[in-house]
Amino acid sequence: MTTRGRYAAYADRIASVSPTYAAWARSLDDHLVALLDEVPETKRQPELLFAVARRLGADPSDPGALRALGREARPTLVAALGSATVQANDPRRLGPVVPLFAALAARTRRPLGLVDAGAAAGLCSIPDRVTLDHCTGARPQLVRMHTAVEDPSVHLVVDASGVLPAPATGPIRVAARVALDPNPIDLAEPGAFDRLVEAVPPEATDRTALMRAAARATLAAPPVRITGTLPGDLDRALDTLPDGCEPVVLTTGTLVYVPGAERQRFVDRVRERGVHWIALERTGILTGVAASLPPDVDPDAPDAFATASLDGVAAAVSDPFGVRVRWLRDPNL
Known part of the structure; x- marks a missing residue:
């Protein structure tokens, strides 16, 4: 293009x-x-x-x-x-991935060890601190999908359709968080939040307010920050996780900035390490994930801009901001 x-x-x-x-x-x-x-x-x-x-x-x-x-x-x-770099974390991207974290948490007795790759300030490193509602049906009704384990937290509402997942039956437990980024942002530093929102459109005051709420939640459960890139520093980030947790790598809009060959190296390394991987990435950029999409998904459609996947299998598609989600399968099954 x-x-x-x-x-x-x-x-x-x-x-x-x-x-x-x-x-x-x-x-x-x-x-x-x-x-x-x-x-x-x-x-x-x-x-x-x-x-x-x-x-x-x-x-x-x-x-x-x-x-x-x-x-x-x-x-x-x-x-x-x-x-310059732009690192405007958008916590709305947690909307499509929180049900994937809930499904993964329900499968394991161990708490999760989260590596947020491309984390910026870590505003998407808090799936456990999200209260998520699905707005569904021709006569819209709200269905509570997940309740934050504790405050401070953020509240997200997603317009959902398709094969809706079942609401979470238990909490998402996160034992450790690692933020991997070429330029990780420490929200505790003066002016850090202002730098984070400088790319947010001036009209998007609601988005800035949501980011502020996510920043408070992140400061209450701060990640370990590691300066590094994908795929070269993935092992170092995973090795930081303590024993006794279930490792899971999260990428939200990260891999589009990783060159194609290196992107596949990342996918291969995740599989080689035997760790879980939750992603919300541009539809079509991941060959394996794209192959698991049904044929009626048009990657050029605005509401299929991104694909949410668990362990390389597509579970949903969404608009660029994660607020309109079409579920393709229940990740709990």
């Missing part, structure tokens, strides 16, 4: 959530496209460009501010993109 096509697709996805970011994505001209083509592929994502632009003073309410910044501060913008 070309840079212009990538931003056009992003604009279509984000328009209902953030008209300002959609307008910025649609404002790309030839000058900005050429600028983005100067930086590595991994530095061209819209969220990163917009976060850096805001850090450099561009006003997202001005549709022309991005183009102006590209013209007036091109060297500064290119340099900032080259060194």
